[in-house]
Amino acid sequence: MATPDEPLTLPCGRVISRATANAAADWLTLLMSGEATEEQQRRWDQWRKAHVDHEAAWLHIESVTGRMKSLGSSPAYTALSSCRATGQPASATRRRVMRMLVWGGVATSAGLLASRTTPWQASMANCRSATGEQRNFALEDGTQLTLNTGSAVNLRFDARERRILLLEGEIMVATRHGSGIPTDPRPLLVETADGSIRSLGTRFTVRQRPESTSVAVLDSAVEISPRDAPGRTLVLHAGEQTQFRREAIETPGLTDEQSVAWTQGQILADELRLxxxxxxxxxxxxxFIRVDPRVAHLRLSGVFPLADTDRILTTLPSVLPVRVQWRTRYWVTVVPADRGR
Incomplete structure (x- = not known):
């Protein structure tokens, strides 16, 4: 285990002091507490600009908190969420916990951050996308792989099979089947924490959720096999979607446009709760984005381009009786429009 004064090496290779790392975590604790004043936010911005190591430390924290989102119910994400929701002052105990959460994987191991996979495992994956980023990859067999925000996969292609390991996030897979080009005879599988999806010459999306895997088929079909239910399989056809866990598969339903809108760079809302x-x-x-419980039930509809999430937030007051509070660009709260300023 690293000593209290030992420097830390960031994933980018930059070495920073322990004091800089702790200062970044302390700023995170304060900003998430909801108690930061405008003066403190100004000082935080000045701290970031004061030294390149400060900015590198903060960018690492943004990366960690972004990856934690995909873990959903993990202890790390729960701790972060609780910290920002309490509205209590940033205590010394909370600062220590935050330091452990955001630097534990660099200093010691990823055990504290572990859920179904660790952020550190994802950070070393063959193909990755950052928070808010979508990336396209052309695989060696001609398969097109699209990664949605905060996603990571490993590729395991050998003489017998082609296997895509989804570590976290969401992907779309499009094979060359039906293109007129000879297809690869090796089976193509996507493996998640819950089991595997075998392509039957198709285009489909897969999302790793905290407790299950979601699959939607756009063309042709796939075969789903839960990890802990030998012999239990389901062929999912074009226009169908489902979720499955290690031991069971839910009854398929029709693919809804909301679940695949991301492939067009959009969020589609149809009377969706705020x-x-x-x-x-x-x-x-x-x-993080927080929403006041008094307005969480409000519903909205529309097509929202993901290229500018700030713009999406700023337009909310024009369609709903809400106001958007920007503590920083990274901590936003949506509250009732009549809430005291």
Missing amino acids: GDFLAELDRYRPG
């Missing part, structure tokens, strides 16, 4: 809408938008932004 709380659910902001939870989805939160996936595409560094930092």
Whole structure:
């Protein structure tokens, strides 16, 4: 285990002092507490600009908090969420916990951050996307792989099979089947924490959730096999979607446009609860979005381009009786429009 004064090496290779690392974590604690004044926010901004190591430390924290989002119910994400929701002053105990959360994987191991996979495992993956980023990859067999925000996969291609390991996030897979080009005879599988999805010459999306895997088929079909239910499989056809866990597969339903809108760079809302809408938008932004329970039930409809999430937030008051509070760009709260300023 690293000593209290031992420097830390960031994933980018930059070495920073322990004091700089702790200062970054302390700023995070203060900003998430909801108690930061405008003067403190100004000092935080000055601290970031004061030295390149400060900015590197803060960018690391943004990366960690963004990856924690995909872990959903993990202890690390729960701790962060509780910290920002309490509205209590940033205590010394909370600062120590925050330091452990955001630097534990660099200083010692990823055990504290572990859920179904660790952020550190994802950071070393063959193909990755950052929070708010979508990336396209052309695989060696001609398969097109698209990663949604905060996603990571490893590739395991050998003489017998082609296997895509989804570590976290969401992907779209499009094979060359039907293109007129000879297809690869090796089976193509996507593996998640809950089991595997075998392509039957198709285009489909897969999302790793905290407790299950979601699959939607756009063309042709896939075969789903839960990890802990030998012999139990389901063929999912074009226009269908489902979720499955290690031991069971839910009854398929029709693919809804909301679940695949991300492949067009959009969030589609059709009478969607504001709380659910902001939870989805939160996936595409560094930092966190909070919603006051008094307005979480409000519903909205529309097509929202993901290229500018700030703009989406700033337009909310024009369609709903809400106000957007910007503590920083990374900590945003949506409150009732009549709440005292």
